[in-house]
Amino acid sequence: MHEVSDFADPSRISAVVDGLRSVDGAQVSTDTAFSSLTTLRLGGTPSAVVRCSTTDAVAQVVRRLDDENVPLLIVGGGSNLVVADQPGALVAVVIEADAVTMSTRGHGLESTAAIIEAEAGAVWDEIVQMSVDAGFGGLECLSGIPGSAGATPVQNVGAYGAEVSQVLDAVQLYDRASGEVEWVSPESLELSYRYSNLKFTDRAVVLAVRFELSIDGMSVPLRYGELARRLGVDEAEAAAGEIRRPSDQVREVVLELRRGKGMVLEPEDRDTWSAGSFFTNPIIDESEVETVRAKVAERRGADEAVTMPVFPAGAGQEGKAKLSAAWLIERAGFPKGYPGQGAPARLSTKHTLALTNRGESGDGTPTTADDLVALARDIRAGVHAAFGVTLEPEPVWVGVSIDG
């Protein structure tokens, strides 16, 4: 496998990178920092950044780098990346191929579904908007998630009770071991909560994705209490049934809810200089739930312990329960905005689950990736000490680790 931490000789990398300048659709730069490629706006300068405007260029560039054993990182919108201040010898391959086509399965009144096919570099939220405008249903709950279409299967993006796996029809992969390009079924990716077998591996690059959507303009069934409530649907009814609403209405409410939590990118709003939810919701054995609850009772009192959110972990996770990372973080003594004014990296003031870059510390020193990593370690250690639960980071870490 190709590990980004592999030793690599800078002069050899530089020769390989020079060779990439002749690839059609590839643009090479050697002075672009990850801070300009990531939504956290952190991370130093890699050996090179290669922007690829076609999927052919992506495959060619990755093939050449792999042939020469040059460590590389695929980058879409950079919204799920924590990159070191010194990322080391590494080439960032940024996918900018963004063609999108829409069609239907069957013709006219015989149509049964809408099909959207997008190259990996297409901006995800533009696809959602396009689908809703066209009167299709299926993507609306995933409105406002930053990043690229190609990254959506990588961690099976999800929000407001929906996951991309519900509507994913096929994924086009460039297989880095065989050099083959092929369409594969979603089943082969083992999609589950914020996971696929593409995440944390270098086995393949997503070149394109295809979604099958409904043509009746209605959303997927509403499964998220707060969203259902805002749409005037009884929460219990929504949880039990198949309540759907027009996709444009659902998109509007989802965007409103997300903005309130700083989960839509706004350049002026430092609460959105983040990687979204920084930790996944912990999944533990059902038998451990009462042990955690007892620790909450010890620390916060019995009244609070009974309110601890516990959800079923989902399909394929029988015997497991899902806890709320945000709830545990707050109860462990990390309020919104922690550790407070002047700190270069802080929890969002709108949502405890987002770690944010405030641009600089109180004395004007620019925020570094190390500042953010220190905050992540602090929170993880605090939650573990308080409740015995180990939080796992959701983003992909490059050149740096939460374990120290």
Ligand SMILES: Cc1cc2nc3c(=O)[nH]c(=O)nc-3n(C[C@H](O)[C@H](O)[C@H](O)COP(=O)(O)OP(=O)(O)OC[C@H]3O[C@@H](n4cnc5c(N)ncnc54)[C@H](O)[C@@H]3O)c2cc1C
């Ligand atoms: C404000 C905010 C809110 C967010 N809300 C959500 C949310 O509600 N739900 C959710 O699931 N996520 C959320 N995220 C996380 C993030 O937006 C998603 O994970 C998104 O899909 C990442 O896309 P990207 O193109 O930015 O990926 P990047 O950050 O560029 O890459 C992430 C990982 O995927 C790999 N990758 C990217 N593209 C490809 C490709 N084409 N082929 C193979 N590997 C690839 C990269 O190598 C890297 O390992 C949020 C992030 C932010 C900043």
